[in-house]
Amino acid sequence: MTATNVSPSSGKETDVIIVGAGPAGLSLARALAPSGLSITVVEKQDSATLAEPPFDGREIALTHYSKELMQQLDMWDKVPANEIYPLRDAKVINGYSNYQLHFEQPTMARGKPANTLGFLISNHHIRRAAYEAVTPYKNINLIGGHSIIDVRNEDSNHIEATLDNGQTISARLLIAADSRFSNTRRQIGISAQIHDFGRTVIVFRMRHTLSNQHTALECFHYGRTLALLPLEENMTNCVVTINNERAGEILNMSPAQLAADITKQLKGKLGDMHLVSTVHHYPLVGVHANAFYAHRSALIGDVAVGMHPVTAHGFNLGLSGVGILSKLIIEAVQKGKDIGGQTLLAQYQRQHMPHTRMLYHGTNAMVSLFTNDSHPARLMRSLVLRISNNLPPVKKLISKQLTG
Structure with a gap:
């Protein structure tokens, strides 16, 4: 070139x-x-x-x-091997419920043996x-x-x-x-x-004392969404989406406050957490x-x-x-x-x-359904997760999209 x-x-x-x-x-x-x-x-x-x-x-x-x-x-071999992170499986959580929609670790992908849904690279x-x-x-x-x-x-x-x-x-x-x-x-x-969601995406890395087991977690909490993308076993990329008018609540936190906030959102699932990267934010469009x-x-x-x-x-x-x-x-x-x-x-x-x-x-x-916090939408959100979890053809179709 x-x-x-x-x-x-x-x-x-x-x-x-x-x-x-x-x-x-x-x-x-x-x-x-x-x-x-x-x-x-x-x-x-x-x-x-x-x-x-x-x-x-x-x-x-x-x-x-x-x-x-x-x-x-x-391109693949030009990424450092230790910066390619396996994405073993994925779970979806709705609101305050502990019920999870689980996309299990696959055994095959594109006709070949596989033990991951995919891979994560910065x-x-x-x-x-x-x-x-x-x-x-x-x-x-x-x-x-x-x-x-x-x-x-x-x-x-x-x-x-x-x-x-x-x-x-x-x-x-x-x-x-x-x-x-x-x-x-x-x-x-x-x-x-063009769909402006009126939300801001905030991304950063956290280290934690408990293993993430290389499992992605999508938490559709009320008022915000928190996605966890597993990197190293004890390091996770956190993706917060929140209404624009509330983004400052996250962006103005100190590293200790941010770690405490994410720990609370996760109910301590990953143990003690601390910020190990800069914090970045983007408009959600x-x-x-x-x-x-x-x-x-x-x-x-x-x-x-x-x-x-x-x-x-x-x-x-x-x-x-x-x-x-x-x-x-x-x-x-x-x-x-x-x-x-x-x-x-x-x-x-x-x-x-x-x-x-x-x-x-x-x-x-x-996304429109799972970020709608009205009472009817909350009931529908829960119903959708349970139907998806208990209908194998639906889960297989979604898993196929995830693996490519």
Whole structure:
């Protein structure tokens, strides 16, 4: 990969422009690299930050299918082995009840023996691995420290992007991978359904004296939600979602107060706890684009679908989209067909969107129910957990989604 510093007057041509060098954008660049296409990645962060991303508090749950894709893209082995945490099983708790919906440790996943539902890797490790995976490729050019401010159709065979320094880049295909709040998505004329939950996500790591047994725990308490993502046996990532007007109650706590609060929420399940990381917070907004493509352009990652973090599985959808789109583009290259043609991009949408729609709307409906604290909703929440726990086909379907 080459890094470029460009003058405002310069212009260039490339085969593919990827807007955004996050995990999804870089994964797609790596997937396309062996095709020989010239790929230009534009990212507002500089190369130094991409090479050494800071810890941001987010832990990503990865399915077995995502592991396979990351292995194919030379990303999996670039994550330190001791920073890949097994997710053995998962439990869901409603309100103050001790009743649990339990997704047991599997014996098979994707037709192979397995002893975990999936894996947990910190977001900054995935970002670093994706960056390192693209660096060997000379046909990938990174323009760091710049943003794309305008996109327009140059002609029927090309699309043109203008950077914030005045440079223009012409390509046969543009991929938006910048974020769920993507400016590029708007520039290419794709609308999106945006669901502002009115909540804030607060994430941090806690050490504790009792084992988490590598079990994820989703606690739908009244007034807030607490998710526990097991890392080391005695270290857990805590994810609190709370109404925006109450977020300050958590963010203003001292480390000792925060540890005491989480211990109380868990009724001491993990023993004594203490904070071992910085605390980070993010607005809770879900996004699903109404189309995944436009003229010579397509969406991947959070630009296409930004999930509620309740399952911590958003990046799995991003990788799935990378797998589908890269396969279609590589096949087009091999057959001498148009990599940015409407037929190819429409096929990408047909293959990817049904799955994303189901998960996005299903997750939002579940979250809406389990964060509704009215008396009828509390009864329904309890009923849903018990039905799900006692209907094997339902549990098997959900478990299949969790493992990929």
